[in-house]
Amino acid sequence: MVQPIVIAGGKGTRLWPVSRATLPKPFVQITGAEDTLLQATLRRLSLAAEGAVPLVVCNADHEFLVRDQAAKVSAGRVNLLLEPESRNTAPAVCAAALAIQRTSGSDEPILVLPADHDIADETAFAEAVKSGAGLARKGFLVTFAITPTEAATGYGYLRIGQAIDAAQKQFKLEAFVEKPDRQRAEQFLASGSYAWNSGMFIFQPSVLIAAFQLYQPEILNACRAALADSGLGTTMRLDPTAFAKCPSISIDYAIMEKSPNVATVIADLEWSDVGDWQAIWKIAAKDKMGNANLGNVLTLDSTDCLIRSDGPLLVGLGLKGMVAIATKDAVVVAPKDRAQDMKHVVDQLAAQSRNEVAAPKKVLRPWGSFEQLHVGQGFQVKEITVHPGAKLSLQRHRYRAEDWVCIAGEGIATRGEEKIPITVNQAINIPRGSVHRLENPAQQPLRIIEVQIGNYTGEDDIERLEDIYGRV
Numbered sequence: 118m119v120q121p122i123v124i125a126g127g128k129g130t131r132l133w134p135v136s137r138a139t140l141p142k143p144f145v146q147i148t149g150a151e152d153t154l155l156q157a158t159l160r161r162l163s164l165a166a167e168g169a170v171p172l173v174v175c176n177a178d179h180e181f182l183v184r185d186q187a188a189k190v191s192a193g194r195v196n197l198l199l200e201p202e203s204r205n206t207a208p209a210v211c212a213a214a215l216a217i218q219r220t221s222g223s224d225e226p227i228l229v230l231p232a233d234h235d236i237a238d239e240t241a242f243a244e245a246v247k248s249g250a251g252l253a254r255k256g257f258l259v260t261f262a263i264t265p266t267e268a269a270t271g272y273g274y275l276r277i278g279q280a281i282d283a284a285q286k287q288f289k290l291e292a293f294v295e296k297p298d299r300q301r302a303e304q305f306l307a308s309g310s311y312a313w314n315s316g317m318f319i320f321q322p323s324v325l326i327a328a329f330q331l332y333q334p335e336i337l338n339a340c341r342a343a344l345a346d347s348g349l350g351t352t353m354r355l356d357p358t359a360f361a362k363c364p365s366i367s368i369d370y371a372i373m374e375k376s377p378n379v380a381t382v383i384a385d386l387e388w389s390d391v392g393d394w395q396a397i398w399k400i401a402a403k404d405k406m407g408n409a410n411l412g413n414v415l416t417l418d419s420t421d422c423l424i425r426s427d428g429p430l431l432v433g434l435g436l437k438g439m440v441a442i443a444t445k446d447a448v449v450v451a452p453k454d455r456a457q458d459m460k461h462v463v464d465q466l467a468a469q470s471r472n473e474v475a476a477p478k479k480v481l482r483p484w485g486s487f488e489q490l491h492v493g494q495g496f497q498v499k500e501i502t503v504h505p506g507a508k509l510s511l512q513r514h515r516y517r518a519e520d521w522v523c524i525a526g527e528g529i530a531t532r533g534e535e536k537i538p539i540t541v542n543q544a545i546n547i548p549r550g551s552v553h554r555l556e557n558p559a560q561q562p563l564r565i566i567e568v569q570i571g572n573y574t575g576e577d578d579i580e581r582l583e584d585i586y587g588r589v
Contacts, residue, residue: 119250119319120225121166122213123195125155125175125183125232126203130463131393131456134447135427139476142391143232144182149401149411149425154233154391155183156190161236163191165243166228172217173232174198174209177354181483181586201357207371208363211329212340212355214322220349226253227325229318229368235400237387245384248285249319257380258328258373259319260290262312263388268302271392271457273314273369275381286383293374312383316390318368325372332375339363393456394440398423408433423453445478483586484509485562497574501555503528503563508556510584517571517578519547521555526563529556539565552582 129142136142143155150157155173162171171191173183177199187195198216200209210229217227228246236242249259262275273296278289293314297305305311329337342359373379389396401409401423408416411425419436426443433441440456442449449462466474479488484507491498503509503526511531521530522544530537530545531554537545539555547553549571557563571578581588 118167118169118225119165119228119246120169120217120221120223121162121171121228121230122210122217123155123158123162123171123173123230123232124206124209125173125179126200126206126209127231127233129233131459132391132397133459133463134442134444134449134473134477135425137473137475137477139178140182140481141233144179144186147391148235148397149409152190153186154235156186158230158232158234159187159191159195161239161242162230164239165246170194170196172196172198172213174200174213175232176200176203180352182481195351197352199352199354201355201360203365204360204363205365206368207333207366208336208340208360210318210325210368211333211336211363212344212360214325215337215340215344216347216353218322218326219344224321224323226250226319226321231316231390233391234315234317235389235391237400241386242384245286245382245386246319248287249382251285252281252287252380252382253319253321253324256324257320257378258324258376260373260379260381261315261317261319262288262381262383263315264383264385265306265311265313268299268306269313270296270299270302271396272296272390274302274305274311275314277310277312277381277383281380286385288381288383290379290381293369312381313388314369315384315388316369318373324378328372328376333366333371336363336366336371393459394423394442394451395453395456398440398453421453447473482509483507483588485557487567490566492574495570495572497569499567499569500524501565501567503555503557503565505557505560505562508585509554510579510581510586510588511552511554512579512581513550513552514571514578515550515580516573517569518549519553520568520570521545521547522566522568524564524566526557526561527559528563528565529558530554531556539563 125143129136132142144153146153173195175183187193252259274294276292278291281287339362343355347353389400398409403409407421409423413426414424414431416433419433422433422436422439424433424441428443428445431443438453440451440453485502485504488500523539523541528539530539
């Protein structure tokens with residue numbers, strides 16, 4: 118048996134505007150499939166990991182997202198290691214290996230997977246994992262290689278060395294190679310000696326920790342300190358002060374490129390790191406004109422395009438090789454071969470402090486969600502949905518008053534010392550500075566239209582007095 122570790126981090130800036138800082142690509146339905154990428158990863162592990170409970174490493178702000186999405190595909194059978202901030206993959210993997218070693222005492226191989234990849238053949242993936250586990254038990258640090266199908270410039274490469282067991286597709290690894298330009302990528306493809314670096318790994322915890330002790334003792338010591346008071350339950354929280362001492366570095370740079378005992382398994386499967394919109398187009402179902410049409414869209418006289426809308430009707434007319442993406446608050450149109458440059462768009466928007474960088478119109482919360490319907494001078498309108506059995510924090514606002522109108526379900530509104538039942542077509546006023554809360558004790562979702570009135574309506578105008586989700 119192997120112990121799976123799922124790294125659910127990253128920002129997914131090349132998949133903006135669907136992927137946002139508060140809702141990055143592992144947690145959104147980005148390929149047109151019903152599952153999110155995280156959910157697809159967890160399903161894939163049911164075969165490859167033979168039922169072992171995955172340890173998901175994610176930002177503490179995404180705890181409720183992981184719990185909610187995991188519950189829908191694995192009955193909630195995940196453990197969590199919560200990072201206070203992202204320090205790249207080396208600290209994440211190191212902390213996870215220490216946590217596994219401490220909680221289970223096992224030295225069975227740990228399988229490290231990004232949460233945001235697409236793999237079509239689960240059987241072939243399970244076979245590759247089995248082969249990699251065999252190598253890991255011999256003391257190798259193992260990475261998984263993907264046979265290239267094109268001269269891709271968006272992937273790092275692996276130079277494949279001498280065979281260890283060709284029948285098991287096991288080879289020594291000669292070198293990690295950075296993302297090449299087009300000419301070098303074509304040379305790699307023609308040589309047959311190079312493969313794509315999948316970013317998936319397998320190794321025994323003791324072997325990996327020994328490598329950290331040798332090459333990255335600063336990370337190892339910081340992770341040990343960060344785990345010291347985290348407990349042994351299904352949710353472990355890394356100490357912010359200790360974890361911040363880890364340098365931000367990838368596992369490739371920190372360990373794999375330095376170690377002499379690195380091997381690879383060549384995994385012959387359809388794989389994508391889902392890194393940009395061109396990658397989405399490649400894996401998506403297409404019409405006879407080569408168009409991938411996702412959501413509320415229509416294409417006419419267009420070829421080889423990706424057209425996606427989560428909001429208004431989006432029409433592609435006379436387009437060739439284009440990407441057009443619409444959400445409720447942003448639209449992007451670009452040639453497919455410029456998809457990698459989306460990161461620069463996000464950088465520009467961030468420099469202008471645009472709200473569209475951080476959050477979508479619909480924002481998920483542990484208790485449900487809210488969607489911004491309209492913003493005007495001195496007011497804002499939202500639709501709030503509260504899950505059955507959930508409740509918002511007990512809070513107050515300094516700068517705004519609120520009016521609530523129930524449009525579906527039944528709930529209870531707290532206003533000062535009052536407990537007020539709220540039903541469809543009932544309105545409640547919350548004066549500025551009043552202590553209040555909204556909760557849903559019923560079996561159906563509670564939906565509220567909220568009108569905020571004040572000279573400031575930002576989300577940071579919330580003073581939480583009590584919160585069952587541990588937020589401050």
